[in-house]
Amino acid sequence: MTFDAATIGMLKLGVWETLFMTFTSSFFAYLIGIPLGIILIVMDKDGIYPVPWLQKILGLIINLLRSVPFIILLIMVMPITKIIAGTTLGARAVIPPLVIASAPYVARVVESSFKEVDAGVIEAAKSMGASAMQIILKVLLPEARPSLLVGAALSVTTILAYSAMSGFVGGGGLGDIAIKYGYYRYQTVMMFITVAILVIIVQVIQEVGMKLSRMSDKRIK
Amino acid sequence: MQSEEPIIQLVGLGKEFFTSSGPIKALDDINLSIERGEIFGIIGLSGAGKSTLVRCINYLEVPTSGDVLFENQSLAAMSSRKQRLARQSMGMIFQQFNLLAQRNVLQNVCFPLEIANVPKKEAVKRAMELLELVGLKERSKAYPSQLSGGQKQRVAIARALATNPKILLCDEATSALDPNTTKSILGLLKEINKNMGVTVVVITHEMTVIEAICDRVAIIDQSHIAEVGCVADIFSEPKSKIGRQLILGDAAEQAIRFGSNRRIRISFDGRSSFEPVLSNMILACKVPVNIMHAETRDIGGTAMGQMVIQLPEEEIDQTRVLNYLKTAKINFEEVKDYDL
Ligand SMILES: Nc1ncnc2c1ncn2[C@@H]1O[C@H](COP(=O)(O)OP(=O)(O)O)[C@@H](O)[C@H]1O
Numbered sequence: 001m002t003f004d005a006a007t008i009g010m011l012k013l014g015v016w017e018t019l020f021m022t023f024t025s026s027f028f029a030y031l032i033g034i035p036l037g038i039i040l041i042v043m044d045k046d047g048i049y050p051v052p053w054l055q056k057i058l059g060l061i062i063n064l065l066r067s068v069p070f071i072i073l074l075i076m077v078m079p080i081t082k083i084i085a086g087t088t089l090g091a092r093a094v095i096p097p098l099v100i101a102s103a104p105y106v107a108r109v110v111e112s113s114f115k116e117v118d119a120g121v122i123e124a125a126k127s128m129g130a131s132a133m134q135i136i137l138k139v140l141l142p143e144a145r146p147s148l149l150v151g152a153a154l155s156v157t158t159i160l161a162y163s164a165m166s167g168f169v170g171g172g173g174l175g176d177i178a179i180k181y182g183y184y185r186y187q188t189v190m191m192f193i194t195v196a197i198l199v200i201i202v203q204v205i206q207e208v209g210m211k212l213s214r215m216s217d218k219r220i221k
Numbered sequence: 222m223q224s225e226e227p228i229i230q231l232v233g234l235g236k237e238f239f240t241s242s243g244p245i246k247a248l249d250d251i252n253l254s255i256e257r258g259e260i261f262g263i264i265g266l267s268g269a270g271k272s273t274l275v276r277c278i279n280y281l282e283v284p285t286s287g288d289v290l291f292e293n294q295s296l297a298a299m300s301s302r303k304q305r306l307a308r309q310s311m312g313m314i315f316q317q318f319n320l321l322a323q324r325n326v327l328q329n330v331c332f333p334l335e336i337a338n339v340p341k342k343e344a345v346k347r348a349m350e351l352l353e354l355v356g357l358k359e360r361s362k363a364y365p366s367q368l369s370g371g372q373k374q375r376v377a378i379a380r381a382l383a384t385n386p387k388i389l390l391c392d393e394a395t396s397a398l399d400p401n402t403t404k405s406i407l408g409l410l411k412e413i414n415k416n417m418g419v420t421v422v423v424i425t426h427e428m429t430v431i432e433a434i435c436d437r438v439a440i441i442d443q444s445h446i447a448e449v450g451c452v453a454d455i456f457s458e459p460k461s462k463i464g465r466q467l468i469l470g471d472a473a474e475q476a477i478r479f480g481s482n483r484r485i486r487i488s489f490d491g492r493s494s495f496e497p498v499l500s501n502m503i504l505a506c507k508v509p510v511n512i513m514h515a516e517t518r519d520i521g522g523t524a525m526g527q528m529v530i531q532l533p534e535e536e537i538d539q540t541r542v543l544n545y546l547k548t549a550k551i552n553f554e555e556v557k558d559y560d561l
């Protein structure tokens with residue numbers, strides 16, 4: 001194996017595809033996951049707008065989706081993928097299953113961040129006559145911000161790991177390269193290189209997330 | 222002021238919590254009137270139902286029976302929107318301050334004004350006035366984590382006053398503070414009551430807090446109101462067992478150690494003092510008595526005192542002492558072991 005321009009070009013494309021899949025999916029997963037997380041916390045029987053039956057059903061669906069292995073989900077949702085992405089092959093085809101798989105995960109991560117918000121502060125807002133919507137927008141979201149950012153680093157890196165399985169639908173990305181060259185063609189070096197790049201990307205995302213969280217947290221003196 | 226109707230009336234108020242281990246009656250048939258402009262204390266041991274009671278006043282907790290009248294308006298009859306509006310006329314402060322950790326001091330005080338849709342400029346102006354009132358104007362850009370407990374409570378007070386409430390509810394507002402800070406916060410509450418005419422409801426488990434600022438007090442015990450009255454009256458002559466326990470405190474326990482003799486408690490108000498009463502009695506009855514506990518406290522500017530004495534062994538001597546106290550028109554009552 002030689003490191004010619006073609007190999008480097010392929011790795012570059014792999015990095016780009018991985019980042020594209022990860023961040024696009026993360027964006028949509030959060031678009032769906034944040035409202036779901038808010039519903040989970042707000043409509044809980046002790047929440048600020050209790051609708052326990054709806055909250056329970058939603059919790060059940062979320063747990064169901066989370067227990068399906070990603071690779072199975074990838075195949076199961078192919079008809080939906082076809083409608084949304086217009087294809088069942090390539091990087092675009094990985095995004096719908098990635099979003100479907102990670103939105104429930106994001107919902108739980110977001111829910112746990114909201115759970116950390118001091119109940120006393122919510123009580124204080126209520127005592128001032130705040131509505132449920134005002135509490136969500138002015139108390140829950142801003143007070144949970146540092147924790148939400150830590151959660152985002154966790155979610156994005158998890159989605160990155162899922163995206164590595166995209167090779168099965170020819171989705172591209174670093175995971176695809178690792179499997180093609182390392183597993184099917186026994187090019188171990190290539191596999192290690194792609195894995196090393198993945199490790200670096202995960203590290204960077206994790207560090208940036210933690211740093212943003214620390215910087216935004218006013219509880220730190 | 223006396224002729225005006227009460228600002229808050231609790232009518233047959235009850236609250237039951239339904240838990241997995243069965244129902245808990247936190248409040249039972251509470252009837253109370255809080256007068257406009259007074260500082261009203263509610264004292265009781267932990268778990269008595271104080272927090273539940275105060276949370277029912279602004280309907281953070283919905284009572285399971287009875288009603289709350291705020292300026293003669295039934296909170297139960299209001300829509301939840303109306304209830305939220307009513308809450309803007311009732312400020313509340315807490316033991317743990319409950320400031321928004323991600324907002325600075327100024328933004329915290331502006332918070333209730335944002336909720337009430339007050340324009341930003343006006344809100345900031347009002348907030349700065351209040352911060353000046355509580356002595357924290359120069360800390361407006363600080364975050365709660367950079368403040369001491371006392372400072373946090375001052376911010377919380379400023380925040381609670383932002384919407385110009387008519388009543389301020391304080392749930393154990395000084396219980397997390399040291400004695401000196403407690404004193405200054407209580408002073409601030411008294412000042413707010415006097416200068417701004419805000420009715421103050423003080424929830425506490427400490428008698429010293431009641432003594433320091435309250436006009437009237439209700440003693441709550443095991444979900445019931447044990448007694449209500451002027452602080453001076455209740456302090457000099459607590460009628461309920463729990464009242465004696467809270468007021469006498471340690472002395473009650475000490476007295477037990479002195480054996481099974483009969484004991485009486487003598488109360489004084491500003492007109493008399495310990496020495497003459499006791500020495501006159503000893504001279505008149507020619508019997509020795511054992512003083513087991515004596516104290517005076519300053520309540521609303523009058524010296525209130527009480528003393529527990531052990532009666533002499535002989536029954537004739539005992540009768541003599543009791544007769545002397547009766548004829549001298551001195552307030553006394555016998556202290557029973559089971560009262561202590
Ligand atoms: N949300 C709740 N669910 C169940 N029980 C409660 C709840 N809130 C209070 N209680 C119970 O009601 C009683 C009174 O509590 P509380 O009003 O907090 O007392 P205090 O403030 O005087 O210490 C206690 O027995 C407490 O366990």
Ligand SMILES: [Mg+2]
Nearest residue numbers: 271272273393
């Ligand atoms: Mg309490």
